[in-house]
Amino acid sequence: MIAAPSVHEQVALRLAGHEQRYTPVRQALVATLADAGRPLSIPEILATNLELPQSSAYRNVTSLIEAGVVRRVTGVDDHGRFELAEELAGHHHHLACGQCGKVEDVAPSARLERAMAEAARVVAEEQGYEVTGHQFDLVGVCPSCRRADG
Amino acid sequence: MIAAPSVHEQVALRLAGHEQRYTPVRQALVATLADAGRPLSIPEILATNLELPQSSAYRNVTSLIEAGVVRRVTGVDDHGRFELAEELAGHHHHLACGQCGKVEDVAPSARLERAMAEAARVVAEEQGYEVTGHQFDLVGVCPSCRRADG
DNA sequence: CTTGTAATGAGAATCATTCTCGTTTAGAGT
DNA sequence: ACTCTAAACGAGAATGATTCTCATTACAAG
Numbered sequence: 001m002i003a004a005p006s007v008h009e010q011v012a013l014r015l016a017g018h019e020q021r022y023t024p025v026r027q028a029l030v031a032t033l034a035d036a037g038r039p040l041s042i043p044e045i046l047a048t049n050l051e052l053p054q055s056s057a058y059r060n061v062t063s064l065i066e067a068g069v070v071r072r073v074t075g076v077d078d079h080g081r082f083e084l085a086e087e088l089a090g091h092h093h094h095l096a097c098g099q100c101g102k103v104e105d106v107a108p109s110a111r112l113e114r115a116m117a118e119a120a121r122v123v124a125e126e127q128g129y130e131v132t133g134h135q136f137d138l139v140g141v142c143p144s145c146r147r148a149d150g
Numbered sequence: 151m152i153a154a155p156s157v158h159e160q161v162a163l164r165l166a167g168h169e170q171r172y173t174p175v176r177q178a179l180v181a182t183l184a185d186a187g188r189p190l191s192i193p194e195i196l197a198t199n200l201e202l203p204q205s206s207a208y209r210n211v212t213s214l215i216e217a218g219v220v221r222r223v224t225g226v227d228d229h230g231r232f233e234l235a236e237e238l239a240g241h242h243h244h245l246a247c248g249q250c251g252k253v254e255d256v257a258p259s260a261r262l263e264r265a266m267a268e269a270a271r272v273v274a275e276e277q278g279y280e281v282t283g284h285q286f287d288l289v290g291v292c293p294s295c296r297r298a299d300g
Numbered sequence: 301c302t303t304g305t306a307a308t309g310a311g312a313a314t315c316a317t318t319c320t321c322g323t324t325t326a327g328a329g330t
Numbered sequence: 331a332c333t334c335t336a337a338a339c340g341a342g343a344a345t346g347a348t349t350c351t352c353a354t355t356a357c358a359a360g
Contacts, residue, residue: 230347230348325337
């Protein structure tokens with residue numbers, strides 16, 4: 001799966017809006033995240049970009065987050081995980097393996113989204129919050145960990 | 151709000167099952183979490199237990215997690231947050247403030263739970279995962295941060 | 301009362317992440 | 331193409347949450 005060309009254009013545009021350049025390192029990061037189609041940790045990103053220094057990975061992921069291109073996802077283990085913002089990758093949810101920590105994307109269903117929107121509205125009213133988003137994560141055991149468990 | 155007596159009994163029982171004692175430090179931790187009614191970070195726990203050493207807080211929270219009494223929740227900032235397991239505190243969801251990081255408990259609605267259960271079933275079938283639980287977090291801005299923003 | 305095992309707490313160690321800083325590069329203007 | 335300025339780079343140090351180490355203490359059973 002190759003990233004759609006428009007993704008790179010949008011990223012360049014957003015970075016420009018923050019007076020930041022769309023450098024080769026950043027292009028590589030965006031391409032890696034677009035290809036993966038699931039949130040990646042920094043070690044996972046480094047594993048697919050052998051030449052990339054750790055400090056550059058962290059610094060540029062932060063830059064991309066500031067530009068609104070990338071979003072940080074907190075999974076079940078200690079590693080932060082990163083994915084393209086929903087405007088670029090589409091709205092979706094996550095399925096995390098509680099044993100190995102791997103995270104997959106899950107497509108949203110209309111019924112679930114409706115129920116969540118209603119929940120957000122109710123909570124906003126009851127607690128006085130301004131609700132800006134939601135996160136729905138399923139936790140389970142992935143096929144390969146199920147096999148390992150026996 | 152005082153913790154129901156049965157909570158302490160259940161905790162003692164579960165710890166015993168792991169050959170661990172329900173010591174004063176652990177009682178204090180459970181009482182603190184039960185009183186709070188929302189996930190607390192270690193600094194928050196220490197703030198309400200001035201005599202408690204940091205290393206004991208971390209060690210005993212870990213013990214309680216291993217005994218299935220406490221659950222770790224990852225919020226919007228760097229601090230891990232801890233709450234009583236759902237068997238003790240009841241099933242619920244979270245509402246996190248994206249600015250100050252505070253996390254509140256939110257009661258589940260039947261309709262939302264039904265939609266989530268269906269989503270879990272579909273995903274389990276499609277991806278081959280064994281789904282063991284879910285997490286639904288709303289993100290927003292809490293009343294006091296809304297005021298501060300102006 | 302002894303004895304084995306769990307728990308304690310102070311400090312060191314670990315590990316993800318962020319910062320520092322001297323060097324390099326991209327892009328606008330000449 | 332040449333220069334200039336600010337952004338970006340990368341290696342390593344620094345930070346900060348969390349975990350580990352270890353000598354000491356407290357509990358439970360015999």
